[in-house]
Amino acid sequence: MKLKVCGMKNENNILDVADLNPNYMGFIFYEKSSRYFNGVIPELPESIKKIGVFVNATFEYIKGKVDKHDLQGVQLHGQETPELCQRLKDLDIAVIKVFSIKNQFDFSVLEPYEDVCDNYLFDTKGKEPGGNGYTFNWNVLKSYPSSKPYFLSGGIGLNEVDAILLFLKRPESYLCFGFDLNSKFETAAGLKDTTKLNDFKQKLIAHNYEF
């Protein structure tokens, strides 16, 4: 199981979260977000992959951030085309394409992305392109047609742990690669509560899930 902590902003907080050894840390390069990252990422252990989060950004903008911050992957939250995903994949970085879901989802939209991204991330459809802070109906994933591992995202917090434990026993979770944690673990936009993050991790470890 993988853990991704997203929406990091403050240097000391980044280092504190890094001590929890998440598999991924996300940095939001979407200027309209209250979690917009405009700082310097401190040196992190190699085990933590740095992921840039973008919304309908150009190839040039994304590549600029990848080079500047030595990102190992990108998470695309807008209407990015399969062609853009392919160009980014050619940079030899991980490409995570996001799709937002409410109560229903037409999974046929994934088809053109099957060969051009590494993972999907399913988030909740809301007013904002991400970080809306509420969950979607995970039952929708019963119809997931792909063999690609996906991240589950959208409003996941400590209150969701029981639902996650139930979800992980169901067949539709078979390809769930990990959980993306964001606004439900914050004391302020972009500032993560390490005690809460650790509680989340330890609760899953207590049920024999390994990270």
Ligand SMILES: O=C(O)c1ccccc1N[C@@H]1O[C@H](COP(=O)(O)O)[C@@H](O)[C@H]1O
């Ligand atoms: O968090 C944001 O401000 C944000 C803005 C634009 C695109 C993505 C954003 N965050 C991502 O949204 C999901 C879900 O977050 P939440 O748990 O609902 O707060 C997560 O992947 C964040 O990385």
